[in-house]
Amino acid sequence: MSPEITARAPSDSCLLGHCRRVAAVAQCIAYQMFVAAPVKVSVESAALLHHSPVETLPHLIDGAALVPALLRAFHHAANAPKHLRRLAEIIHIANRFDELYELRATEPRSPAEIVAELRRLAEENSWSMGPVKAIEKVARGTDIEVFAKSPLPVFPQAALRVLQVRDRPESAAGQTGRITAAVFRPLFSLPSMRSLLQHGMEAAELAHHLAARAPAIDREEAFLCGLLHDIGKLLIGRLNLFDSATMRGLLDHGCPPVYAENFLMGCDHGKAGGDIAASWRLPARYVEAIRCHHQPEGIDSPLAHLLYLVEWRLGHLEDMPSAHRVGMCLRSTGVTEHSLETWHNGRTPLAMTA
Numbered sequence: 001m002s003p004e005i006t007a008r009a010p011s012d013s014c015l016l017g018h019c020r021r022v023a024a025v026a027q028c029i030a031y032q033m034f035v036a037a038p039v040k041v042s043v044e045s046a047a048l049l050h051h052s053p054v055e056t057l058p059h060l061i062d063g064a065a066l067v068p069a070l071l072r073a074f075h076h077a078a079n080a081p082k083h084l085r086r087l088a089e090i091i092h093i094a095n096r097f098d099e100l101y102e103l104r105a106t107e108p109r110s111p112a113e114i115v116a117e118l119r120r121l122a123e124e125n126s127w128s129m130g131p132v133k134a135i136e137k138v139a140r141g142t143d144i145e146v147f148a149k150s151p152l153p154v155f156p157q158a159a160l161r162v163l164q165v166r167d168r169p170e171s172a173a174g175q176t177g178r179i180t181a182a183v184f185r186p187l188f189s190l191p192s193m194r195s196l197l198q199h200g201m202e203a204a205e206l207a208h209h210l211a212a213r214a215p216a217i218d219r220e221e222a223f224l225c226g227l228l229h230d231i232g233k234l235l236i237g238r239l240n241l242f243d244s245a246t247m248r249g250l251l252d253h254g255c256p257p258v259y260a261e262n263f264l265m266g267c268d269h270g271k272a273g274g275d276i277a278a279s280w281r282l283p284a285r286y287v288e289a290i291r292c293h294h295q296p297e298g299i300d301s302p303l304a305h306l307l308y309l310v311e312w313r314l315g316h317l318e319d320m321p322s323a324h325r326v327g328m329c330l331r332s333t334g335v336t337e338h339s340l341e342t343w344h345n346g347r348t349p350l351a352m353t354a
């Protein structure tokens with residue numbers, strides 16, 4: 001995409017985020033529909049600018065002459081030639097997909113319901129079904145079977161002893177935590193997983209700290225679930241080369257990881273992590289908390305809600321921020337904004353695992 005195009009993208013960060021995600025999804029749809037490479041770039045550019053006034057675009061932009069015409073077809077389909085209308089429909093479907101995703105916190109929909117909604121929109125407007133089928137095909141084509149086929153990570157037996165002593169009253173994260181982190185460390189042995197271990201340690205510390213302010217949550221359980229909350233990323237890392245490249249492309253184009261996972265697989269790493277925890281026969285409340293840590297509205301579990309707050313406070317930007325979800329989780333756990341804001345991790349997480 002030319003610098004001339006990106007310079008015309010919205011400056012408001014929320015709107016820019018939306019436009020970038022729509023552009024990424026539109027590009028994936030165009031790819032699935034075998035749109036020619038240069039046209040695909042124009043579709044992506046027009047999607048990025050679909051909230052920018054068409055009048056501000058010059059009639060001809062070097063190498064992107066199609067973009068203004070595509071945007072006019074997007075806004076005023078009735079006057080546009082059929083081939084431009086068809087391309088503009090890709091942007092409409094990508095746009096609606098993003099809008100439905102943004103509504104998930106207050107109006108949850110399953111992947112099948114999202115597709116049904118997109119299909120309805122296309123039918124109402126007499127659009128081609130090509131873009132909707134392309135979205136279905138992306139999810140269907142993604143190698144999610146890898147989750148079921150390949151062996152799940154093996155539960156470290158040494159962790160059993162840690163789980164048995166976790167009931168010790170008020171043990172500090174620095175004591176039980178150090179042992180817990182050490183026994184789970186082999187799971188993160190690949191160099192690419194080092195940052196996941198570091199994030200898990202930081203999450204464990206924060207979960208342990210916040211649980212002291214949450215009457216319904218055991219501190220050691222919070223620590224363990226904090227450490228393992230993103231364990232599902234071990235499975236996401238096993239996607240085949242093509243799916244990994246698509247995932248990387250979505251991330252590079254501004255889609256948060258949970259958004260990209262849902263677009264590609266119809267679920268997120270929380271679901272994958274819940275599957276691992278279930279295979280380890282961890283207590284159901286751990287499994288559900290890990291499974292739903294990015295969809296707290298889907299479960300009545302203070303532990304899951306605590307994990308959501310932990311992700312949010314650590315600012316890892318794994319998903320789009322949601323004030324609705326933060327408010328709900330604060331109320332459910334009893335944690336205050338003050339205790340979230342004043343938390344400071346004085347220790348280096350990796351030092352704890354050494």
Ligand SMILES: [Fe+2]
Nearest residue numbers: 229230311318
């Ligand atoms: Fe996560």
Ligand SMILES: [Fe+2]
Nearest residue numbers: 230311316318
């Ligand atoms: Fe996380």
